[in-house]
Amino acid sequence: MFKGNIVALITPMDKKGKVCQKSLKNLIKYHIYSKTKAIVSLGTTGESSTFSKKEHINLVLSTIKLSKKKIPIIAGTGANSTKEAVLLTQKFENSGISACLSVTPYYNKPSQEGLYQHFKTISENTYLPQILYNVPSRTGCDLLPETICKLSKLKNIIGIKEASGNLARLNQIKNLVDENFLIFSGDDSTALDFMQLGGNGIISVTANIAAQEMSKICKLSLSGNFKQARKINKKLIKLHNILFIESNPIPIKWAAKKLGLIKNNTLRLPMTQPSKKLQKILSKELKKKKICLTKKNIFNVFKKNKKK
Template sequence: MFKGSIVALITPMDEKGNICKNSLKKLINYHIMSGTNAIVSVGTTGESATLNQDEHLDLIMHTVELADGKIPIIAGTGANATSEAISLTKRLKNSGISGCLSVTPYYNRPTQEGLYQHFKLISESTKIPQILYNVPSRTGCDLLPKTVIKLSKLKNIIGIKEASGDLSRVNNIKNYVSKNFLLFSGDDASALDFMQLGGDGVISVTANIVAKEMSKICKLALDKDFNSAREINKKLIDLHETLFIEPNPMPIKWAAKELNLILTDTLRLPMIQISNSTKISLRNILKKINLSFLEKKN
């Protein structure tokens, strides 16, 4: 259903912190034109933790409307309370989304059985395809391969975004799930290696600003042309890494504003603008990259 370069879309805001729908339209069109394979709307990169549920749902629905069927929309529906994740998912019934991305319940530090029961109950509450999301550095819990394998047997759990950075998990999962179960990298810096080991693509932060190049890398990798993919990826390695010097999505929003993809780099507290030193580092990296990759300022 989904393969290749999937962008974890930032949420553009105006100077007062309200959703900027003009910038959202520009971003969506940018990804449609650049060959991005799908959009994750209001995932953790989209600042889901600082949006209330009505804003969260309104933003997803507006993204679906603006995409107009030209690109699949995957909704971020994870929460640290199982009931809240189910509520978000149920409210998106018949919304036009193509799937849900559900992050592990942060802060609670559930056991593996607790994680299994959490995702099982969500799965049983909907017919919408579900993609698991494991990012232990942000959530404080780790969805282990044995639990992923168990969850993969549930009919509408179709894949996982694996952002632990542990590349051994590709084989540890892939060897024990059906061939249709999808594995996505959640780490841009190692995404190409992840795909070379058998992954199906990346749910990418970097793609917010170099969508065409991330799409090319993924297409080449899926075609098993890893040498050509690596040549392109070499140009982006410093960018992949520098975008995570400070907590995501602070650096990527600044970079998107610098490239005129959004009007402001406004974030909601407790997220703040990046430091001047990080701005300098990012600006230098952007200058080193072939500017045909990027959205130039008017």
């Protein structure tokens, strides 16, 4: 269920910054149609840090409801307070959630022992499957392979999103954990190489606008057909990089609006609109690559699913 292309979903908003339920429903339909394996609701790309606890819970529950059990939903439940992370995780018990994605505590800069105790405490206070999330560039701390190994032995810690961009880290982790422990890339530009080295898939930003391509890349890679996967990925390499010229989710949200996936590309402060220079670069790349996602295709998908 959790192997392959998982999207780190953007959060669609109206002009006032409130969640747009219609656009959210359309996004979910798009990913079901594109054979995305699961949706992460309110991870980094979903602007989780700008949501109140009540808003956070309501959005995840709405995503579960709108999915109609047609695609697994993974809830972002990380916090830099262990107590808050536990309480947020517990709110999704008996909700129909498939797993939780829990980022390393940001800003605090805990030691490896602190990180171990943080995730151990969460694990001991819920039955929900936990996926660790290591993204040092965002959090200011790095979850090391030895600590991941210790955590992998806990009852409901099932995998990790490794977003350091360091491919050597994959083998370091694989050599320490059981073969059933899931290891996902959190870096679109190196995801194919990550899977060729034995990774189980990606939790992707690019998949927000190129879900079909990312699903094909993952399916081909996990079946060992790296030659064909690389042909598809070659068309997306420049896009992967452009989407991170400015902080995520600024570029991806603008691109989703440009392609008609969402009505507005509203961001909550302190995130602001992309620069004119980035808009020009991104617009040119979207036209050049002619990815599967086009306005005509999107509307056909929405129309087709509306009847169901």
